[in-house]
Amino acid sequence: MMIQGSCCCGAVRFELTAPPTMMATCHCTRCRKVGLSTFVFVDRASFRWVEGQDMVESYQPDPPYQFARCFCRRCGTALGEPLSPADDFPIAANCLDSDPGVRNRFHEFVAEKPAWYEICDGAKQFAGHPVRRPSPAPTLALNPYP
Template sequence: MPTKTAQATDYSLQGGCLCGAVRYELSAAPFAADYCHCRQCQQSTGSVLGAWMDFKTPEVSWLSGAVTEFVSSEFVRRGFCQQCGASLTYRDTRHKNYLTLAIVSLDNPNLVQPSYHIYTQSQLKWLALNDKCARYPQSKTD
């Protein structure tokens, strides 16, 4: 589990990009974590799905470097390291108080496990998953 100190409210996880130029620290546990099968996540991560964790913006502190953002749709900004290209963030401009980070960018990604799948209508047919997570054909709110 994440590092917890003497007080129950203390929480600290760190992560960053492949080359180490961009580093961050989290002051809270994610309020949600999911697997996303949408085509944009597949293409932007170069993988069969994206694994994401959601935070309130003040819970994320940038320790070094800066995320470069790509405008992938009207409201979505996808952040990456300009040096190594690692996919790091997802940000919806309609929700300014929230930031989504790639779980695999954590120093220890085993500490956060997604609890549901979204955009399963785009899941690759040859990808067989047998977890017990909830599944949504589109977003969780659709």
């Protein structure tokens, strides 16, 4: 299963050779503002740049935030964290050009969700980060969710 992804202007293109491991939505103010509310986690081994890796810019926010956010330098499309050195990392679901084959598993930071947004699926909801399962080897990504 090959899944294509791209930015709005087409300068950045990538592909996944395997489906994402999960999908989730973050309602924190920061993720909403950078355009990364719904994301999918992908395994590094299944991710491949097709074009435009040199067009990807990274924004590292001030503490307490620890994860950089990437975007296309030309059109500004939020891409997630494809430059992360982690074995698995989030990609903005809005960049996927086709159905990734997974559905939203949970909503996090619903305490920060704006009043005008209604959650209409049956996915679990958490006021902040969901409790993480222990991982045999720590990674920089946030994938070890229940």
